[in-house]
Amino acid sequence: MKTILKTVITGLLLFLTVGILVSCSSSKEVYSKITKVEDEFKIEKSGAQLWxxxxxxxxxxxxxxxxxxxxxxxxxxxxxxxANLTEKDITKIETFLKSAN
Structure with missing residues (x-):
């Protein structure tokens, strides 16, 4: 009886562990796809706006x-x-300032 109980518990733990790992990898893939879609639709700010x-x-x-x-x-x-600006942002700002002076 104890052996059967141990086997059932081990099987359940294995089943739950595999289920958790699969769901985690799936959510990471979904999050990655959502992030890619968000990046495609981001509106870039101009140097004047950033300035x-x-x-x-x-x-x-x-x-x-x-x-x-x-x-x-x-x-x-x-x-x-x-101001803790990114290289991309400061380049846009600098380009704007140089073009406007």
Missing amino acids: GEACNRCHLAPSPADYNDTDWRTISLHMRVR
Whole structure:
């Protein structure tokens, strides 16, 4: 009787473990597919939008005409670190500022 009970319990535990592993891998696949779809439909912000949002968070954003291209490059490097901006975002902002000065 004990052997049968042990076998049944072992079988149930094995069944539950396999079920949990399968459901976890399935949910990871579903989440991955949802993330890919979300990425396809994201609207990229322009450099002007990012400049307005990021720079005005902490201070009044200076006019693009206030500095030359060399100054904007130096300011961009500094503010990327201070504002915790991505390389992609700071590149867009810097391109906008240089094109508008």
